[in-house]
Amino acid sequence: MDEVFSIFLDTFGGPVDRQEVPTSSIERYRGKLPNILLEYWAEHGWCGYGEGIFWIVNPQEYEGVVASWLEGTKFESFDTYHLIARSAFGDLFLWGERTGASLDITGHLSRYAAHTSIYTGDQMDNGLRSFLLSIDVESNDYGDLFQPAMKKLGTLRHDEMYGFVPALMFGGPDTLDHLEKVKAVEHLTLLSQIAELEPYSFSDL
Template sequence: MISDNYQYLLGMFGDLAQAEPVAPASHAGIGRLLPPELAGFLFECGTGLWLDGRFQFCDPLRFQPIVDLLLQADMDLRPDRTAMFGYSAFGEIMAWNQDHGLLQVNLPRLWASVSHVVEGGTADQTIIASLAGIGDLNYGDWHEDGVDGAPLLFKRVRKARGALALGEVYGFVPALEAGGEAHVETARRLKALEHFAILAQFGPVTLFDYSSGEQVRLRELGPQGG
């Protein structure tokens, strides 16, 4: 059953496009890893796209290898207690960590941050607040490197490369961490799982704190973390 919180999001963004059901065999694993309302939403609605692919939900178990690559046996943000459930058009992922809250990773830049559950709040409320933010006109978009005042990239890349299908992402070739730049000409439609696996191997991921309004570097994620 879809909770009132997720009914609210469906009212904002509509039904998922290109929706595919989550395999029943995955329900137990997903239910163990994700907060109950989010798990219930995935069971009822499946995976799919919102806002022309600015955000899409993915199967957490299928994308678990990406979590393992990104967190690299981190002792604090443990990969076995973390599940990825969605990502933006250019590869900014959302994942849930059972100990700390909402983990967001900008994969092309290998930056991460955590949004903790506020006192008196719930895990699902924390996730809902972030998902509601995809309604921002600039969500999931990207600034073009070295071009001051240029329009953002999403609509231009979508026109040049075509609309995203379920399981796809816009990626820059070569990758930004390999010296590439973000331009319409360097953007490609790529399979998200394979592209994310490549980007994750440029790690480690750097964890930042934004709670003060500034970008404060905390540490690198990995076996030494904790």
């Protein structure tokens, strides 16, 4: 195991609900995603970390989710994006084939943050390493609700997330009482259709 992934594991803890990655999936994304990510897939699989607060996922499962979020936005034609990771609450980490780790979407708030990565072209592997080293538990734990949600609702599987019902964009409260365990793809697709995707503003922070 390389040093970067070892540090990532020290930050989050060991894997949960691992799925083996078929060779066909690795070949499907060769040249589109960093080689080092494909190596991590082969060695570690797709799985959750930190008891399921952060997930490295199969981008193919989320192609429809990405398309639904980006439809009608400037990003739709700007680059080809793939979802490489997500949080338990629907924070989405997208990888652009040209622009690298350049777009994050907070699903439950319909907000995005765009970045200009210095790691493009032949620096994509370094970009992926930088991404993994920048991720922490706290930023993926919306309102410190992860542990209470896991205690109340149970541990997540690879295709599940914690979602607010009713959705926050419908005016629902962001409390534990309104969290449910939901299917990730279906819930994220629903959220993408509720409100227009807008950039974070300083008032959101």
